[in-house]
Amino acid sequence: MSELRWDPLKQHWVIIATDRGRRPRDFLVEPEPSEITSCPFCYGNEDKTPGEVFALRPSGAANSTGWKVRVIPNRFPVLRIEGELNSRAYGIYDVMNGIGAHEVIIETPDHNRGLSELSPAEIAEVLKAYRSRFLDLRRDMRFRYMVLFKNHGQRAGATLSHSHSQLIAVPLIPPVAATELRICREHYAVKERCLFCDLLDFELQSGDRVVREFPNYVTMTPYASSFPFELRLYPKRHSHDFALSTDADLAELAVALKDMLSRLKRVLRDPPYNFILHTAPPPQPRLGKPDFWSSIEYDYHWHIELVPRLTAIAGFEWGTGFFINPTSPEDAAEFLRSA
Numbered sequence: 001m002s003e004l005r006w007d008p009l010k011q012h013w014v015i016i017a018t019d020r021g022r023r024p025r026d027f028l029v030e031p032e033p034s035e036i037t038s039c040p041f042c043y044g045n046e047d048k049t050p051g052e053v054f055a056l057r058p059s060g061a062a063n064s065t066g067w068k069v070r071v072i073p074n075r076f077p078v079l080r081i082e083g084e085l086n087s088r089a090y091g092i093y094d095v096m097n098g099i100g101a102h103e104v105i106i107e108t109p110d111h112n113r114g115l116s117e118l119s120p121a122e123i124a125e126v127l128k129a130y131r132s133r134f135l136d137l138r139r140d141m142r143f144r145y146m147v148l149f150k151n152h153g154q155r156a157g158a159t160l161s162h163s164h165s166q167l168i169a170v171p172l173i174p175p176v177a178a179t180e181l182r183i184c185r186e187h188y189a190v191k192e193r194c195l196f197c198d199l200l201d202f203e204l205q206s207g208d209r210v211v212r213e214f215p216n217y218v219t220m221t222p223y224a225s226s227f228p229f230e231l232r233l234y235p236k237r238h239s240h241d242f243a244l245s246t247d248a249d250l251a252e253l254a255v256a257l258k259d260m261l262s263r264l265k266r267v268l269r270d271p272p273y274n275f276i277l278h279t280a281p282p283p284q285p286r287l288g289k290p291d292f293w294s295s296i297e298y299d300y301h302w303h304i305e306l307v308p309r310l311t312a313i314a315g316f317e318w319g320t321g322f323f324i325n326p327t328s329p330e331d332a333a334e335f336l337r338s339a
Contacts (some may be wrong), residue, residue, distance in 0.1 A: 004322075007224035007244040008195070009180055015226040015324045024267045024335055025228075039071075041106045041162040050075060053103065054132055055127050068122070069129045070106040071167075076317070078168065083173050085142060101137055101169040105129050106162065114152070114163045114270070116261035123248075123254035126165075130277070131250065133167050134243040138282035143169040145177055145281045153272025156309045168198035173281060180278065181300060188299030196301030197238055204236075209329050211263065211336045217256040221329035221336075227311060228327035229268065229336070233260055240300040242279040260306065263339040268308060276307040 003016045023136035040048040043065045050073040051063055060066030072080075079100025088325040107115055107126045115123065134146055134206055151157040173181065180335040187195040203209055203220055211219040211231070219233050233256055239245070245253070264271065286292040 003259055007222070007226075008199075009225075010224075011174070011179055011183065012226075013322050015227050015322055016225075016328050017324050017326050018328050019020040039111050039160065039162050041160060041164060042111050043109045045257075054129060054136070056129060067109065069125050070089075071129055071133060072106070074102040074104050074166065075233050079170065081140075086266075096171065099171050100151040101140075101143065103133060105133070105165045105167065107165065108163055108258075111162050111300070115150070115170075116258060116259075116265050116270075118163075118258070120251070120254040120258050121256055124251050125255055127245075127257075128247070129140060130165075130167070131243055131245060134279070137169045138243070138284075140169070143282060144172050145170050145174060146279070147174065147177075148279075150273075150275045151266055152274070153270075153309070155272035156274050158272075177278065177281070181296070182282070184294060184299040184301075188295050193216045194238055194299055194301050196234065196303065197226055200236060204323070209333045211333050212256070212259055214252060214256050214259075216252055219256060219260045220320045221333045223250035223329060225325050225329040225332070226323035227307050228325055229264065229271075229308045229310065231260060231264070231306040231336075232326075233257065233306070234301065235303075238298075239302060240280045240297050241283075242277060242302040256306070263307065263336045264306070266339045267335050268310070272307070272309040273306055274309065275304055277304050278302060280302060 002019055004016050004018055006012075025241075039045065046052075046063045046065065052070050052072050054071040055062065055067045056069045057067035079098045079102055081099070081101045083099050084096055085096045085099050087094070089095075105126065108118060108122065115126070118126070130148055134148075137143055147168045147170065148165065153291060156256055184195050187193070187198075191198075200218065203223075204213070204218065209221045209223060212219065216236055217233060218236055219231060222230055222232055235249075235253075264273065280296050280300050281293070283293060283296075311326070313323075
């Protein structure tokens, strides 16, 4: 029988339609042909992109070859860094200028290697680039939140096949993050415990949805998974801010991230996916709200959310806010564990 499950973090219901019982082979997506003959992210094409804002390179001048990871402004940014917010009323509405930052993290100079195919040491370099850009952008007092995400495959929104991720700094807290932050703050106010830590304690004891456990990280399928083979990667030790991770933290995280991506690729034959890094907002004081972030160090827990793009959102989902998942997270975890 199907079940309705409540997600305490996203504050919505999910229908786990176990009667449909879809297995990995039911979700296989045909490889997408690539028509690109010249890629701006490859070695030798540095002049075809905006000038880099950050790079990890053992040698060579800026905007030349020799880099391992390269960060550039997006050529077509959704938000621009120049200007003032000018938040204002427009009748009953609110409006502000499109101020922010939009950057692309080119994860490797090799066009034919995806993130799952990089070594843990190479993935750790990508994570160091993430950390560096978080620390730099948070110094801009206009930015309230940074959204780090990766689109893998055309079906997931990738317009270039060369492996890359993106970072967008926005001048307000996005609704999804605002909900998580509020729920975590309210949980801590009542129980003086981190909601994520409570969740992890339960899941590690249960083990039904745990895919792989490392000394300091764990990969699992969420109890109320909105989508089939949805995954989460958590630090087991409480940590609210990804940007505070040490090199040793990132080295182990790279191993866990590679393991997660490799299992997904093996079970679903390299499906399109999105992953998002959820972390605490910049620790900036909020005018008129001196206590706004006073407990965030204790109540929030950064994590990575990964959603394979295997099913479509249709009329029922749009009309109700419910998601229908035809593969239980317990079955998905078992398939991934055995990969």
